[in-house]
Amino acid sequence: MMQKWIALGLVALAAVGFLAERRLNAYNPRQGGVTKVRVLVSAWQHSEFQDPDGDLERSVRAFEERHPDIDIDLRIMPEGNEITLMLPWRADTTPFDLLLLVNNMSIVRNIEGDFLAPLEEHLALEMEAGLMEEFLPGYLEGCRAADPSTGEEHLYGLPFMGEIHCLNYRKDVLAERGLSEESLPRTWAEFEDVSRRLRDTKAKQYGMTFDLSTNFFTQNAYIPMLRAFRGQIEDENGRLDVSSPQAVRTFETLKRWYEEGLMPAGALTPYQAADDFRAQIAVLFPNWQSRGFWAIKGMQDGEKHIGIGPCPGSEEVGALLAHYIGVIPKSSPVPREAALVLLEAFCFDLQPGITKAGKMSPIKHIYDRQGRAVSSRPVSQRIQELRDLVDPSYRVPEWMLSLRPTVEKGYCVPDPLTWNRVRDIVGIEFQKYLSEDITAQEALSRAKRQMDRLYE
Amino acid sequence: MTRDKLKRWSDRGLLYGALTLVSLASVLPFVWIILSSVKPHAELYSKTLTFLPQQYTLENYTKMFERMVGFGYYYRNSIIVSFGTVILTLFAGSLAAYALSRFRFKGDNAIFLLFLGTIMVPGEVGLIGQYELLSAYKLLNTLTGLTLSYTAFNLALTIFIMRGVFSSVPQEMLDAARVDGCSWWESFWQIMVPMGASGLAAAGTLVFLNAWNEFIFALTMNNWTDEARTLTVGIQLLQGQWQHWDYGVLFSSVMLSFLPVIVLFLLLQKTFMRGLTAGAVKG
Numbered sequence: 001m002m003q004k005w006i007a008l009g010l011v012a013l014a015a016v017g018f019l020a021e022r023r024l025n026a027y028n029p030r031q032g033g034v035t036k037v038r039v040l041v042s043a044w045q046h047s048e049f050q051d052p053d054g055d056l057e058r059s060v061r062a063f064e065e066r067h068p069d070i071d072i073d074l075r076i077m078p079e080g081n082e083i084t085l086m087l088p089w090r091a092d093t094t095p096f097d098l099l100l101l102v103n104n105m106s107i108v109r110n111i112e113g114d115f116l117a118p119l120e121e122h123l124a125l126e127m128e129a130g131l132m133e134e135f136l137p138g139y140l141e142g143c144r145a146a147d148p149s150t151g152e153e154h155l156y157g158l159p160f161m162g163e164i165h166c167l168n169y170r171k172d173v174l175a176e177r178g179l180s181e182e183s184l185p186r187t188w189a190e191f192e193d194v195s196r197r198l199r200d201t202k203a204k205q206y207g208m209t210f211d212l213s214t215n216f217f218t219q220n221a222y223i224p225m226l227r228a229f230r231g232q233i234e235d236e237n238g239r240l241d242v243s244s245p246q247a248v249r250t251f252e253t254l255k256r257w258y259e260e261g262l263m264p265a266g267a268l269t270p271y272q273a274a275d276d277f278r279a280q281i282a283v284l285f286p287n288w289q290s291r292g293f294w295a296i297k298g299m300q301d302g303e304k305h306i307g308i309g310p311c312p313g314s315e316e317v318g319a320l321l322a323h324y325i326g327v328i329p330k331s332s333p334v335p336r337e338a339a340l341v342l343l344e345a346f347c348f349d350l351q352p353g354i355t356k357a358g359k360m361s362p363i364k365h366i367y368d369r370q371g372r373a374v375s376s377r378p379v380s381q382r383i384q385e386l387r388d389l390v391d392p393s394y395r396v397p398e399w400m401l402s403l404r405p406t407v408e409k410g411y412c413v414p415d416p417l418t419w420n421r422v423r424d425i426v427g428i429e430f431q432k433y434l435s436e437d438i439t440a441q442e443a444l445s446r447a448k449r450q451m452d453r454l455y456e
Numbered sequence: 457m458t459r460d461k462l463k464r465w466s467d468r469g470l471l472y473g474a475l476t477l478v479s480l481a482s483v484l485p486f487v488w489i490i491l492s493s494v495k496p497h498a499e500l501y502s503k504t505l506t507f508l509p510q511q512y513t514l515e516n517y518t519k520m521f522e523r524m525v526g527f528g529y530y531y532r533n534s535i536i537v538s539f540g541t542v543i544l545t546l547f548a549g550s551l552a553a554y555a556l557s558r559f560r561f562k563g564d565n566a567i568f569l570l571f572l573g574t575i576m577v578p579g580e581v582g583l584i585g586q587y588e589l590l591s592a593y594k595l596l597n598t599l600t601g602l603t604l605s606y607t608a609f610n611l612a613l614t615i616f617i618m619r620g621v622f623s624s625v626p627q628e629m630l631d632a633a634r635v636d637g638c639s640w641w642e643s644f645w646q647i648m649v650p651m652g653a654s655g656l657a658a659a660g661t662l663v664f665l666n667a668w669n670e671f672i673f674a675l676t677m678n679n680w681t682d683e684a685r686t687l688t689v690g691i692q693l694l695q696g697q698w699q700h701w702d703y704g705v706l707f708s709s710v711m712l713s714f715l716p717v718i719v720l721f722l723l724l725q726k727t728f729m730r731g732l733t734a735g736a737v738k739g
């Protein structure tokens with residue numbers, strides 16, 4: 001008898017759980033005159049934009065105060081897993097109305113899948129008032145694309161946070177070796193020269209390091225150097241260039257530096273270069289500004305030890321850029337409200353919080369007001385309202401201002417849809433080139449053949 | 457010392473040496489994680505590698521609790537889902553195993569082989585199908601849905617273990633119970649369950665481990681709110697941009713995540729070992 005009750009109890013418990021959870025999961029976007037906008041940020045954005053002044057929470061609450069009829073439900077997810085959202089999107093539903101963890105590469109597959117809502121009609125007033133002029137052009141890449149079914153071009157998102165490839169360097173070691181920050185290299189030839197001077201075999205001190213691992217070589221070493229050698233990163237077919245003389249020169253230069261021991265062996269191990277830089281093993285580290293900023297944050301008085309400046313050559317040809325774009329799924333029942341949240345709370349109000357987290361702001365206003373204005377044009381009332389949302393007392397750090405000119409001519413990786421495959425092909429061929437007795441031309445030809453097959 | 461004695465000693469030395477090496481290879485990573493979780497940030501990233509912390513700190517744990525705001529939810533959810541899965545799987549699996557081991561009916565072997573076949577197929581193959589199913593029943597992002605999903609996933613393993621265990625129970629005992637007036641249902645509870653307790657403990661431990669450590673289903677089905685997330689997915693929230701990890705924080709979260717598993721295993725290790733070998737002779 002007892003067993004029967006146990007069995008029945010289990011079934012009853014499961015039934016209660018099932019019913020209770022269904023009830024809790026019920027979603028009603030508009031209730032009592034208030035619209036609920038479900039906003040998804042990645043977990044790291046949630047903690048980094050919040051630290052140290054609670055900016056994320058503040059900008060969200062400030063928005064709610066300005067718009068009492070909109071309630072923001074902020075949720076987090078690990079980055080890279082938003083791909084699972086394509087499953088509900090396929091069924092024309094969505095658990096989120098605004099996504100902030102989509103980058104300029106992953107947005108393409110969402111547009112291709114016809115999952116994103118065009119923003120023009122929801123931001124008509126602002127677009128007419130010249131909203132797009134407020135953004136740095138390099139950070140708008142990926143936001144505009146052709147509708148996969150009609151071919152018409154639309155705006156599918158707005159950037160709210162940028163990354164930039166730069167030169168991270170150890171101020172402390174430079175000072176110890178009697179080098180001033182003015183002697184920082186502006187070309188790759190100078191970079192080699194300074195690195196040689198900093199190299200100290202006995203003290204295990206390296207002048208430079210790169211992330212040459214398969215995954216990151218193409219993005220973090222190959223492309224910025226290729227471009228700085230005055231190569232075009234795209235060939236005539238819009239694919240990553242692997243056949244120009246500059247591509248050969250890039251391969252040869254990096255191999256020579258590696259073989260001469262100018263960089264630690266850890267350069268071939270993913271993420272090791274960042275750790276070597278942080279542990280003072282290497283002094284110059286061309287990579288994203290986030291790497292330098294994390295090193296600053298990870299030590300006491302980090303600003304005294306670590307510096308961030310333009311990557312060699314980038315002042316002339318621009319820097320490699322990456323950025324995060326706020327997007328709204330087509331299946332969202334509240335696209336208009338979601339677009340307003342994106343624009344006001346994240347693209348403008350949150351910008352000081354974004355730069356405090358060491359990320360580049362994609363809007364011009366935050367830099368221009370600090371005296372290095374590129375142009376000041378008369379703006380409409382609505383644009384002025386948006387600008388006024390950016391805390392007027394906040395000042396971006398000097399290193400960020402020094403990178404601003406390299407954003408103006410900035411560029412992104414070509415063809416994001418195939419990027420992961422192309423990146424691996426070139427990365428693997430470079431590693432083979434390091435270990436095999438072949439010429440750079442041969443290694444690049446092999447990469448080209450594989451890429452041709454990829455595009456067939 | 458005689459030649460034989462010397463040989464015995466050297467053989468033993470080799471054996472113990474090999475066993476020590478294997479044990480170290482298994483245990484050292486855990487010790488490394490435990491020690492690193494109490495090392496300060498600067499030491500973790502210092503030029504010189506240290507095994508024992510030169511300075512002890514709990515800052516990684518503090519940071520982890522600050523960053524993983526839903527830690528309590530995740531822990532609670534992992535416990536609910538894991539124990540829920542164990543209860544449901546053992547209940548349904550042992551009943552199925554009882555039928556497959558004690559009743560002869562048309563297709564009984566085929567059914568058993570079909571169940572066994574599902575063990576050979578990687579669980580991820582069914583991910584999209586299960587997602588669609590849970591979506592249709594509005595069970596996405598619910599603990600009930602994830603528990604049912606894990607139950608389905610672990611059922612074959614439980615049936616496999618319990619069928620072996622139940623087959624080793626002497627038929628005479630069941631016959632005697634039947635003569636005394638026990639129904640099949642009562643025989644199951646009063647004979648099979650007590651006799652197969654060690655098997656149930658072994659299967660339960662394995663199912664618990666599978667559910668506790670499972671990641672990809674939890675990530676796909678239960679990743680939209682803190683209220684539904686499990687610990688494995690919660691730990692992934694600590695990952696920074698571009699797969700950047702704060703190792704100290706990562707180690708402290710891993711340390712806390714495997715604690716209940718170790719406690720459970722220590723409590724049940726004897727029963728677990730007995731249960732794993734229970735059906736090995738007959739079945």
